[in-house]
Amino acid sequence: MLSFLWFLIIGGIIGWVAGLILGKDIPGGVIGNIIAGIVGAWVGGTLLGEWGPKVSDFYIVPALIGALVLVFIVSLVLKAMRRAA
Known part of the structure; x- marks a missing residue:
């Protein structure tokens, strides 16, 4: 149970840092940061x-790079959706 909590905390931190580096807001607040960090870690681990x-099943550098890519793509999609509406 404790390792799962660390997994969520580290995922949230990675997502938050990716949003700070890019200067983009991740929709969903804390939950969005956690999802971006976990999915970004998976993408980064797969690609890199x-x-x-x-730290807690996350390789920090590939996870951060994957989260950066994910946050960038999500921000582009959301921007395009706002323009279309």
Whole structure:
């Protein structure tokens, strides 16, 4: 149970940092940060492999890069949806 909480906390931090670096808001607040961090970690791990420091099942560098890509794509999609409406 404690490892699951760490998983959520680290995922949220990674998503939050990705949003700060890009200067974009992630919809959904804390839940959005957690989802962006976890999905970004999966994307980064898939594309870049497992390297760098590891914290709570997250390899930090690929997870952050994956979260950056994810936040960027989500912000582009949301911007396009706002224009279309």
